[in-house]
Amino acid sequence: MKDSLRIGIFYGTSSGNTRQVAGLIAAGLGKQAKLVDVEFAKVSDIEMFDMLIFGTSTWGMGDVQYDWGKYLILTKKVNLSEKTIAFFGLGDQRNYPECYQDGMGILYEHFKDKARIIGYWPSESYRFTQSKAVIGNMFVGLAIDQDNEALLTAERIKQWCALLRNEMNSEQTI
Numbered sequence: 025m026k027d028s029l030r031i032g033i034f035y036g037t038s039s040g041n042t043r044q045v046a047g048l049i050a051a052g053l054g055k056q057a058k059l060v061d062v063e064f065a066k067v068s069d070i071e072m073f074d075m076l077i078f079g080t081s082t083w084g085m086g087d088v089q090y091d092w093g094k095y096l097i098l099t100k101k102v103n104l105s106e107k108t109i110a111f112f113g114l115g116d117q118r119n120y121p122e123c124y125q126d127g128m129g130i131l132y133e134h135f136k137d138k139a140r141i142i143g144y145w146p147s148e149s150y151r152f153t154q155s156k157a158v159i160g161n162m163f164v165g166l167a168i169d170q171d172n173e174a175l176l177t178a179e180r181i182k183q184w185c186a187l188l189r190n191e192m193n194s195e196q197t198i
């Protein structure tokens with residue numbers, strides 16, 4: 025990954041978990057990664073970065089986090105054709121197995137045709153029945169479960185950051 029690459033980690037959080045994970049991802053990617061809280065983000069903030077990492081938790085029964093709901097409306101028409109995007113999500117697979125990580129799936133649906141997408145993540149090691157964030161046997165981004173599997177978070181982030189670095193260094197996506 026080039027040192028000059030500007031990475032923006034945009035996160036939406038309601039009780040702080042996604043902010044915490046965004047911070048860990050930033051630490052994993054180095055000082056070129058900047059954190060942006062979607063609650064206060066403007067559409068023009070997106071333009072400052074080459075690579076965008078979008079993170080959301082899931083609320084209700086399969087809803088995207090509240091601040092993202094508003095930001096998705098704002099970013100409907102934004103031109104992202106020169107950008108690379110990766111996603112991460114926070115969810116609770118034990119209590120919400122039928123809509124696990126749906127918020128991340130909603131972000132993906134919104135942005136998937138607008139930019140190059142990287143950072144798909146295997147879903148085998150998770151237990152859930154349904155998710156809008158799954159295509160085949162892959163999540164559309166990194167799935168984190170701080171409610172049930174917080175002990176796995178650090179290693180998952182480490183592996184995912186390595187994956188992003190690899191994919192940024194090649195043109196290859198799945």
Ligand SMILES: Cc1cc2nc3c(=O)[nH]c(=O)nc-3n(C[C@H](O)[C@H](O)[C@H](O)COP(=O)(O)O)c2cc1C
Pocket residue numbers: 036037038039040041042043081082083084085086087089114115116117120123124125126170171
């Ligand atoms: C009322 C409520 C509804 C939730 N709904 C879902 C859901 O539909 N799917 C899911 O995967 N997780 C769901 N969760 C779990 C949260 O996404 C999870 O706790 C997450 O870590 C919260 O992150 P945040 O503090 O960044 O908002 C829900 C949690 C609560 C308290």
